[in-house]
Amino acid sequence: MSDGGLLVERQPKLAADTAVDAALVIRTSNGSARSARDTETGYTRAAASSPTSTTRASVISSPSQPGTSFRARDGVAVHHIGYADALERIVNDANDRRDGMSEKSPPADIPGPILHALRCPLCGQQLEQDAARLHCPSGHSFDRAKQGHITLRRGGPTPKNADTPAMVAAREALLDTSLYEPIKDQLSAAVAAQLDAVRAPLVADLGGGTGYYLAGVLDRLPNAHGVCIDLSAAALKRAARCHLRAAAIGSNLLADPLPLATGSVAVATSIFGPRNVPEIQRVLGTGGLLVVATPTKEHLAELVEPLGMLQVDQRKDERLAASLTAFTQIAAEHLTYRVPVSSEQAGALVRMGPSAHHITADDLDARLRHLPDDLTITVSVNLGLYTMR
Secondary structure: OOOOEEEEEOOOOOOOOOOOOOOEEEEOOOOOEEEEEOOOOOEEEEEEOOOOOOOOOOOOOOOOOOOOEEEOHHHOEEEEOOOHHHHHHHHHHHHHHHOOOOOOOOOOOOOHHHHHHEEOOOOOOEOEEOOOEEEOOOOOEEEEOOOOOEEOOOOOOOOOOOOOHHHHHHHHHHHOOOOOHHHHHHHHHHHHHHHOOOOOOEEEEEOOOOOHHHHHHHHHOOOOEEEEEEOOHHHHHHHOOOOOOEEEEEOOOOOOOOOEOOOOEEEEEEEOOOOOHHHHHHHEEEEEEEEEEEEOOOOOHHHHHHHOOOOOOOOHHHHHHHHOOOEEEEEEEEEEEEEEOOHHHHHHHHHOOHHHHHOOHHHHHHHHOOOOOOOEEEEEEEEEEEEEO
């Protein structure tokens, strides 16, 4: 393979029906590319003929069926005949090499407004950065991962409830289909409407996963910076590149103090995730905003019984209100829409969330085969906006 070739490793654990004999082809603007596959190891290789090519590949949407084509910028066409994850890895690697962002490249510095707010999880002092780490005056040091994220925890093993690489891959594949884009749009609009007067706010997305929702908020707030805080290293690898004005920080929301200065955050968002309310109160500045998104009992109701998904707690709203007695709710929004989904999307909805811990891959595959071809599901979310009393 040439120096400019791309090597993409598929996820080591593939579903039984995703045979590795799929072919993946990238056609560059000059029409020159080559690919090869190894049906035993599961590796897919693709190499552009020119290592200096400036062509950028871009996935516009995720097809649910083999044999469909992507369109991409700069004349690139990507044709998918098999497993979408491998395709996306190839395209992402091509983009990273083109942009000088390969995993071997040092990550960009954490933007100043974010660094100024970060605190050492061990002593609470302000952190400084160099090329490879963050450190505090007391000598506590935290290495940055090659993908750009950094873990600021007091120590101890990673809890078993952290999202696995398979869960994160399923979430990313689902979000790429734009199925949850209305949630992102409504969340971003609600935050932007409250922050128009704030000059340079810091947004903290708590349990932010891959940074999907944080990126949407930052797109609406050109002067804002954001920090995505999550426990999953697999999610943080994606979040580190979710937005130029964002940083990805590893922390256990329920066990560790938030590695942020007191009063440093203008907006804290909690989208389908856990909340450490005392820590949220501490880091929110005067007039700070808390935005909480929770599913209603109608959310994905069409999939709960057929796919063995966990049901929404009937007392969720009651428990949320009891936990936020220190806050005043200033707005409440509700979003419900129905959307057709493929069996692949339905499977991703299970694999990306807590239901994935309660069903085996074989059981899920068997259930998916019995879904109707014309399945339409309900997406239903409550959005609450709060300020401290």
